[in-house]
Amino acid sequence: xxxxxxxxxxxxxxxxxxxxxxxxxxxxxxxxxxxxxxxxxxxxxxxxxxxxxxxxxxxxxxxxxxxxxxxxxxxxxxxxxxxxxxxxxxxxxxxxxxxxxxxxxxxxxxxxxxxxx
Amino acid sequence: xxxxxxxxxxxxxxxxxxxxxxxxxxxxxxxxxxxxxxxxxxxxxxxxxxxxxxxxxxxxxxxxxxxxxxxxxxxxxxxxxxxxxxxxxxxxxxxxxxxxxxxxxxxxxxxxxxxxx
Numbered sequence: 329x330x331x332x333x334x335x336x337x338x339x340x341x342x343x344x345x346x347x348x349x350x351x352x353x354x355x356x357x358x359x360x361x362x363x364x365x366x367x368x369x370x371x372x373x374x375x376x377x378x379x380x381x382x383x384x385x386x387x388x389x390x391x392x393x394x395x396x397x398x399x400x401x402x403x404x405x406x407x408x409x410x411x412x413x414x415x416x417x418x419x420x421x422x423x424x425x426x427x428x429x430x431x432x433x434x435x436x437x438x439x440x441x442x443x444x445x
Numbered sequence: 446x447x448x449x450x451x452x453x454x455x456x457x458x459x460x461x462x463x464x465x466x467x468x469x470x471x472x473x474x475x476x477x478x479x480x481x482x483x484x485x486x487x488x489x490x491x492x493x494x495x496x497x498x499x500x501x502x503x504x505x506x507x508x509x510x511x512x513x514x515x516x517x518x519x520x521x522x523x524x525x526x527x528x529x530x531x532x533x534x535x536x537x538x539x540x541x542x543x544x545x546x547x548x549x550x551x552x553x554x555x556x557x558x559x560x561x562x
Binding site: 331332359361363368369370371372373376383384419423425432433434436437438439 | 548549552
């Protein structure tokens with residue numbers, strides 16, 4: 329088990345461009361979460377998947393953001409028409425949830441640091 | 446909605462000494478979990494310790510222990526025998542418990558802990 333991986337680790341893009349990030353969770357984990365962390369702040373929840381179903385999206389996730397988890401394996405997070413305010417660390421986490429509502433450890437990836445110039 | 450407050454932005458401790466990191470939270474939920482996560486410089490976030498709100502006994506994991514005061518909504522982390530490897534950012538986090546809960550974490554802003562040799 330190699331843990332949660334994210335690609336790329338760093339992305340620099342110009343304002344207005346589209347970017348896509350990938351997250352590979354721990355293989356048997358059925359839940360996958362995306363968080364955003366800006367400098368000096370704690371991570372903020374963006375969205376999560378139970379297998380391939382996207383079950384909740386934060387109001388932080390504007391229409392320019394879209395996430396997918398085809399076949400319940402890896403996930404992608406796309407940001408269209410990037411803005412300078414999108415500059416942040418995007419964290420992915422996964423967990424194996426057996427009973428909904430119980431707390432299972434979320435394993436975090438190293439994050440993708442996005443800089444929008 | 447839940448809020449988690451970490452009012453100390455930075456702390457420093459001498460190696461081998463004990464340090465306590467503070468956290469308060471606000472919620473109307475009765476059943477929940479509380480966590481401390483550690484984020485070392487340029488490395489991924491890992492779980493340090495967790496506490497179930499229904500348990501009166503404070504959680505302990507080796508050198509790490511918590512002081513959970515449910516009525517005061519306080520959840521502090523004590524690190525004993527501090528080691529250089531404890532240098533990191535520490536986040537306090539909240540998770541709702543119960544059927545239908547989405548297991549998303551609500552984080553505080555974090556505290557930067559430096560262990561001095």
